[in-house]
Amino acid sequence: MQIYLPIAELSVDVFLLLGLGGAVGFLSGLFGVGGGFLITPLLIFIGVPAPVAVGTGAQQVVATSVSGVIAHWRRGTVDVPMGLVLTAGGLIGSGLGSWAFAALRKAGTVDVVVAISYVIFLGTIGSLMFIESAGALWKQRRGTARRRKLHQHSWLHGLPLKLRFRKSRLYISALVPMSVGFLIGILSAIMGVGGGFILVPAMIYILGMPTQVVIGTSLFQVIFVTSSVTFLQAWANQSVDILLAMILLVGSVVGAQFGTRVSVRLKGEQLRVLLSLLVLAVGIRLAADLLAAPAELYSLSLIGGRP
Amino acid sequence: MTRRAALLFCALLLAPAAARADSLMTDLSQRLIAITSSFTGSSILVFGAVVPDGPGKRDVVVVLRGPDQSIRVRKKERVFGIWVNNEALAFEGVPAFYAVAATRPLAEIDAGADFARHQIGLDDLKLRERSANGAEEEKPETPDFRAAIRRLKLGQGLYASPMSPVTFVGPNLFRAEFQFPSNVPVGSYKAEIYLFSDGDLVGANSSALFVDKTGLERWIYKSAMNYPALYGLAAIAIAVGIGWTAALVFRKA
Numbered sequence: 001m002q003i004y005l006p007i008a009e010l011s012v013d014v015f016l017l018l019g020l021g022g023a024v025g026f027l028s029g030l031f032g033v034g035g036g037f038l039i040t041p042l043l044i045f046i047g048v049p050a051p052v053a054v055g056t057g058a059q060q061v062v063a064t065s066v067s068g069v070i071a072h073w074r075r076g077t078v079d080v081p082m083g084l085v086l087t088a089g090g091l092i093g094s095g096l097g098s099w100a101f102a103a104l105r106k107a108g109t110v111d112v113v114v115a116i117s118y119v120i121f122l123g124t125i126g127s128l129m130f131i132e133s134a135g136a137l138w139k140q141r142r143g144t145a146r147r148r149k150l151h152q153h154s155w156l157h158g159l160p161l162k163l164r165f166r167k168s169r170l171y172i173s174a175l176v177p178m179s180v181g182f183l184i185g186i187l188s189a190i191m192g193v194g195g196g197f198i199l200v201p202a203m204i205y206i207l208g209m210p211t212q213v214v215i216g217t218s219l220f221q222v223i224f225v226t227s228s229v230t231f232l233q234a235w236a237n238q239s240v241d242i243l244l245a246m247i248l249l250v251g252s253v254v255g256a257q258f259g260t261r262v263s264v265r266l267k268g269e270q271l272r273v274l275l276s277l278l279v280l281a282v283g284i285r286l287a288a289d290l291l292a293a294p295a296e297l298y299s300l301s302l303i304g305g306r307p
Numbered sequence: 308m309t310r311r312a313a314l315l316f317c318a319l320l321l322a323p324a325a326a327r328a329d330s331l332m333t334d335l336s337q338r339l340i341a342i343t344s345s346f347t348g349s350s351i352l353v354f355g356a357v358v359p360d361g362p363g364k365r366d367v368v369v370v371l372r373g374p375d376q377s378i379r380v381r382k383k384e385r386v387f388g389i390w391v392n393n394e395a396l397a398f399e400g401v402p403a404f405y406a407v408a409a410t411r412p413l414a415e416i417d418a419g420a421d422f423a424r425h426q427i428g429l430d431d432l433k434l435r436e437r438s439a440n441g442a443e444e445e446k447p448e449t450p451d452f453r454a455a456i457r458r459l460k461l462g463q464g465l466y467a468s469p470m471s472p473v474t475f476v477g478p479n480l481f482r483a484e485f486q487f488p489s490n491v492p493v494g495s496y497k498a499e500i501y502l503f504s505d506g507d508l509v510g511a512n513s514s515a516l517f518v519d520k521t522g523l524e525r526w527i528y529k530s531a532m533n534y535p536a537l538y539g540l541a542a543i544a545i546a547v548g549i550g551w552t553a554a555l556v557f558r559k560a
Contacts, residue, residue: 004346004489006524007531011347011489047490059542066550074558115391227543234539238531242542243344243523249546253553290389297384298455303377303397303437 007241008048008056014247016046021060021251028064028252029071029259031275032215033196036061036226037282039248048244050301055233055240060248061226065219067253071260072216079167079213083220085174086181086199090225093185101190114190115290121187122283125201126276132205133272140269168209168217180206181221188225196222197279204272211268329365330358331510333500340487340518342525348489351516353408353498354482366410366503367473369483370427373404373465373518374494377437380452396452397437403492405432405460406467408483410475421508427501429457429466464488493518 004011020042028035036057043053072078104113159173180202188195196218203214234240263271333355340349353369378401384393409416413428422431434453460466465488473483495517502510520528531538 002345002347002489004342004344004524006520006527009490009492059546062543063546063550063553066547067553068550070551070554071557115389227546230542230546231536231539234531234542235535238535238538240531240539240542242527242531242538242545245542245546246549249549253550257553257557290391292390293385294383294390296459297382298452298459299381299383299392300456300459301379301381303379 003243003247005048005241005244007239008052008244010047012046017244017247018251020046021248022255023251024060024248025064025067025252025255026259026262027255027278028061028219029068029256029261030263031196031259031271031278032068032200032218032263033222033275035064035196035252037197043244048241049239051233051237051239052241052244055230055237056245056248058226058229058233059240059242059245060252062223062230063245063249064252064256065222065226067256068219068260069216069223071257072219075216075264076167077212078216078220079165079209080220081163082165082168082170082177082207082209083217085163085177086203086217086221087224089178089181090185090188090195090221091228093182093187094189094225094228095185096182097186097189100186104190115286117187117190119283119287119290121198122279122286125198126280126283128205129201129272129276130280133269133276136269137273165209167213168207170207170209172207177207185225195225197275197282200275211271212264215263215271328360329502329504329509330360331500331502331512332356333498333512333514335498335514335516338514338516340491340516342491342493342518342520343522344524346489346524348491349487351485351487351498352482353485353500353514354480355500355512356479357481357502357510358479359504361504363504366416367481367483368407368409368413368416368427368501368503369473369485370425370499370501371404371406371408371485371496372402372499373492373496374402375400376403376492377401378456380455382452382455396449398452398456399435399437401434401456402432403494404465404487404496405429406485408473408485410473410481416503416506418503418506418508421501421503425499425501425508425511429461432457463490465490465492487518491518493520 001014002011003014020039024035024039024042027033027038039060040053040057043057044050048056069078159175161174162171163174164171180199184195184199184202187198199221200214200218203209203218204211209217230240266274333353336352336354340351351371353371355367357365357367359365377397377399379395379397381392381395383390386393407413407428413422422428426432434456436449457466473481475481495515498514498516500512500514501508519525530541
């Protein structure tokens with residue numbers, strides 16, 4: 001069944017969109033990533049113009065995250081103070097990132113910087129996570145796992161403004177999650193994604209939060225970041241297609257619920273192995289795009305906004 | 308557009324064969340292409356009658372062109388082993404849609420000067436670069452970029468040359484059918500009908516038509532364009548609402 005999308009200005013199959021939404025929603029509920037780094041390229045692939053794919057992808061992720069956060073909330077796996085501190089840092093960082101993006105665009109190097117930083121980040125995070133989590137799984141299987149300390153003490157714990165994050169079982173300076181949020185905010189503004197796939201590993205490895213709490217808390221933060229992206233895209237570029245988002249949403253909210261169910265049954269290590277494989281796969285795909293000679297060297301875009 | 312019309316008028320006055328009083332009458336099957344939610348493309352019929360005055364082989368060429376746009380063309384190049392967008396050029400007045408139909412292949416009609424003057428045929432479509440002082444003429448050093456515009460637009464189904472033939476029904480009546488793909492841009496379009504006699508331009512006509520969204524599609528589009536801030540907030544509200552509803556439904560299930 002074909003439907004015409006008023007902002008994307010093309011006609012697509014409704015069931016294809018429902019399927020896309022469902023698959024991305026499932027991964028989103030499973031890993032606590034917004035799914036923006038999956039849905040945006042998929043929309044572009046089926047012919048949606050890039051700005052519409054970014055804006056609409058963000059709107060879709062808002063809904064998936066809300067649905068996911070509520071499901072996690074009932075299981076008590078959302079650390080609200082932690083989420084708020086991360087969000088505060090993230091908003092400041094994305095403001096600075098947008099400014100950096102504009103400066104890079106002026107210098108004409110934005111494409112190279114974005115492409116390379118994407119591949120480096122995905123590759124590094126994916127490999128590190130895979131090595132760590134696969135190692136942990138292996139040790140468990142052999143039964144040689146020693147009980148890990150809840151966390152290691154380091155200079156990070158000497159910083160002022162200490163707060164107790166009960167759900168995360170952490171007593172650390174608010175400056176640490178604030179800086180993590182800030183750095184990811186910069187990156188997500190430059191790379192044009194919500195940052196969930198960087199945030200989740202950062203919360204696990206830098207902050208030392210338990211994996212189960214990480215997912216709910218990450219989704220909580222993603223709601224705010226993607227809401228601001230949705231608003232800015234609609235306001236500045238008129239590139240949010242509500243009809244497209246609503247069809248994707250019907251698929252993705254259902255998918256997110258299933259993803260969340262599966263996620264509470266899996267062990268933290270198993271989730272981390274799967275997420276690391278997903279991150280690596282996206283990284284390899286992007287690297288291949290950069291290295292392989294493209295079939296079409298030229299691309300067209302409208303100047304001065306959409307008609 | 309008025310300049311083009313004036314040029315066309317002058318051309319007709321100056322055309323040597325204008326002394327012959329062929330008459331040309333044309334019309335379109337529709338003046339409005341309405342885009343609804345089930346729109347998957349549409350077709351339009353351009354038809355008319357020619358009453359020849361004197362001997363000679365008559366040819367009809369129909370050009371259907373869409374709203375002019377400013378577009379940027381980017382070219383990927385290999386920098387340190389990585390393929391990235393490098394060079395970019397801006398073009399002015401590029402038609403969003405361009406299709407030609409003719410009774411014979413354009414090369415056989417053999418009216419090169421008239422084709423160039425009226426931009427009849429994809430090869431004669433002028434693609435002008437944007438510069439500091441408005442649009443410029445075609446630069447000789449950038450043919451690759453212009454070829455890329457034609458190739459990419461052909462690939463999107465928005466350019467076609469010649470798309471379909473103009474067929475004569477009996478001695479005087481002719482018809483040509485054009486297909487609009489589902490990604491046809493909205494705006495005002497123009498059908499230009501040219502009559503040639505042995506390669507000389509002897510008559511021309513033009514009709515306007517509009518492609519516009521209707522119903523829900525139009526309402527969403529207009530809201531997004533006219534009230535962008537409100538639209539953005541509504542988009543967030545809808546997303547939160549649907550996400551919340553889904554979570555509630557699934558708890559009960």
